Amino acid sequence: MLDRVNQTLRRVPVWTIYLLGLIPAGLVTWEAIHAIDPVRAIEWGLGLWAVRLLIATLFVTPLRWAGLNLLRFRRQLGLVAFAYVVLHFASWLTIDMGLRWGQILPDLIKRWYIVVGMSAFLMLIPLAVTSNSRSIRRLGAQRWNRLHRLTYPIVILAVLHFMMVGKVYTTEVLIYAAVLAGLLAARAWRNGPRSLIWA
Numbered sequence: 001m002l003d004r005v006n007q008t009l010r011r012v013p014v015w016t017i018y019l020l021g022l023i024p025a026g027l028v029t030w031e032a033i034h035a036i037d038p039v040r041a042i043e044w045g046l047g048l049w050a051v052r053l054l055i056a057t058l059f060v061t062p063l064r065w066a067g068l069n070l071l072r073f074r075r076q077l078g079l080v081a082f083a084y085v086v087l088h089f090a091s092w093l094t095i096d097m098g099l100r101w102g103q104i105l106p107d108l109i110k111r112w113y114i115v116v117g118m119s120a121f122l123m124l125i126p127l128a129v130t131s132n133s134r135s136i137r138r139l140g141a142q143r144w145n146r147l148h149r150l151t152y153p154i155v156i157l158a159v160l161h162f163m164m165v166g167k168v169y170t171t172e173v174l175i176y177a178a179v180l181a182g183l184l185a186a187r188a189w190r191n192g193p194r195s196l197i198w199a
Contacts (some may be wrong), residue, residue: 024045050087059183
């Protein structure tokens with residue numbers, strides 16, 4: 001059964017992920033149109049989907065262990081996640097803060113949830129820039145893999161940012177935290193704790 005699914009997936013163009021990545025943006029826009037606070041709906045919705053997509057990238061390897069091979073789509077999935085992080089950050093800068101730099105700059109260093117989110121964003125940039133075959137050849141597979149191990153602290157920071165922004169530990173928040181903990185534990189159990197360390 002899985003062999004047949006994998007054969008079918010090998011015929012699916014990788015750019016399909018980019019098309020599918022437009023769907024959450026449409027959902028966020030639709031919800032914002034009908035929301036009491038459209039600005040918060042856009043900012044929160046884009047951030048939420050960024051977290052979901054970042055967690056989704058961590059599912060690729062465990063699914064491969066189980067026999068479902070989505071590895072050829074992981075790079076595109078990561079880039080879509082990065083796009084939602086950028087959109088989330090841009091929505092905060094523009095429609096929320098109105099580019100009021102006198103308020104933005106102090107917040108970037110004083111508000112811990114912003115510091116945590118910004119840290120994840122900055123760490124994600126080199127991963128997005130090197131998510132191409134040319135970078136793999138230039139860096140070498142070992143150095144490239146080491147760099148992209150930053151995915152783990154990035155997703156941890158993203159989920160932590162999500163929890164800090166919400167301020168209340170709802171069922172949804174706890175589910176994302178539990179899923180992330182389970183994914184990290186599964187990798188540590190299979191490959192050893194050092195597989196999660198950037199070293």
